[in-house]
Amino acid sequence: LxxxxxxxxxxxxxxxxxxxxxxxxxxxxxxxxxxxxxxxxxxxxxxxxxxxxxxxxxxxxxxxxxxxxxxxxxxxxxxxxxxxxxxxxxxxxxxxxxxxxxxxxxxxxxxxxxxxxxxxxxxxxxxxxxxxxLQYLINNTDLSVLAVKDNNGSFISTLSMQLYEDGNYLKHLKIPEGGLKLKTKIFVEVKATNLTERFNVLLDRCYATTSPFPINSTSYDLFVGCNRDGQTMIIANGGKQEARFSFEAFRFVEHKNMTVSVFYLHCATRLCEKAICPSLLPVTEPPLRSRSRYLDMALHLAHRTHQPLT
CATH class of the missing domain: 2.60.40.3210 (Zona pellucida, ZP-N domain)
Incomplete structure (x- = not known):
């Protein structure tokens, strides 16, 4: 001393x-x-x-x-x-x-x-x-990450993605080894926990890719802003601390010779003040100069769809 x-x-x-x-x-x-x-x-x-x-x-x-x-x-x-x-x-x-x-x-x-x-x-x-x-990319249902660098923090450890098989969001989706049948409805919830009530969860874009890492991977948009796939339903977005939507299981065409088509779900998520959230909801599709942006913090959840036997 x-x-x-x-x-x-x-x-x-x-x-x-x-x-x-x-x-x-x-x-x-x-x-x-x-x-x-x-x-x-x-x-x-x-x-x-x-x-x-x-x-x-x-x-x-x-x-x-x-x-x-x-x-x-x-x-x-x-x-x-x-x-x-x-x-x-x-x-x-x-x-x-x-x-x-x-x-x-x-x-x-x-x-x-x-x-x-x-x-x-x-x-x-x-x-x-x-x-x-307050902007994050959520890639899976399990990963919890807290980034502390240069006196900057992250709320990503309060965010999680869960899949359900019912519209009441009570029963978690279990994906069988043989995959899901085509057009099986999948209910998705991105939720914030242990976060001040000042913020809501807003999904800007959710999409599927053929690879865990979207770079140089085939992708398909489930929704971008208000533009959505015909089988996608946005149930809640920006109004609460959980955002919800549903879509139907599908196959990527490039997997035509594979028994099981595996794809990965990603959601660009932001936390916004309750009063400001409505103004952040887009009315038209934003430009997508890069459709494969990815934050380095992901382990991914694979969603499998079953190819019918002929």
Missing amino acids: AVIWLFWLLRVLPVNSDISVKCGTKTMELSILLCPVYYGGYNESLMSLNAQYLKAECHGRADWSVNPPVLKFSFPITEEGISITQEVGTGHFSDYSSVQSVNISGIIVSVDPSAGTITYRQELMYLFSCRYP
């Missing part, structure tokens, strides 16, 4: 590396190095979230068991701390004219109990933020 303190004697002001941020789906976690806090004449009791010194829940907890010691903050993501930004889609979602993101920011700041008209202490201030994109 003495070596660490000697090192921090050379430091006067905190730098970016003094704080680390973890952007979770339910909570945000911060860790601040304690040595520069003590060197600045403060301690853990004099640091608080958003200058809320009188609230116990806004104070951190000192962890002296790690090297170097840190001051830890953990607080839930609430609607009060959320701001929504809207921008033109880029990268995987460059086909979309409007993509929303959640931004959460705040400050950890010191209080000087001895300050009067003047003070000789340098105020310590740590700014932090997390950005959560």
Whole structure:
């Protein structure tokens, strides 16, 4: 510890590396190095979230068991701390004219109990933020992924896709080894769980491909916006925290010499504010400059259709 303190004697002001941020789906976690806090004449009791010194829940907890010691903050993501930004889609979602993101920011700041008209202490201030994109590609029914990189989080771990065999969405679809019969109705639900009620689920596009990875794969759109396949029915979309549709089992023509036709289901999904969701529902088909965009986070569910014997 003495070596660490000697090192921090050379430091006067905190730098970016003094704080680390973890952007979770339910909570945000911060860790601040304690040595520069003590060197600045403060301690853990004099640091608080958003200058809320009188609230116990806004104070951190000192962890002296790690090297170097840190001051830890953990607080839930609430609607009060959320701001929504809207921008033109880029990268995987460059086909979309409007993509929303959640931004959460705040400050950890010191209080000087001895300050009067003047003070000789340098105020310590740590700014932090997390950005959560609200556009995702859901590829299967089981995978749960939380991406934490560059202080950006993801709500994809709250999203799931399930298949059902009934319109009441009560009985999960079980695909037999021999596959499903052609024109078997399949009910699909993309659902958000453990997510603030501020957001709804909106499906922009759902499609099937002959390969788990859509790149260089034959694809067939079940629906894109309001344009849909004749056998596809959009049951609920954008109005709740679950979106639902149904389609009928089919075969890809390129599988004509195969007993079982295997295909993979993908849904481009976004989380949108309830008030904004209706304005995001497209009335015409958006341009599809690339029909095989794919996010690197997929294990896929195969849907099998049975070829009738002749």
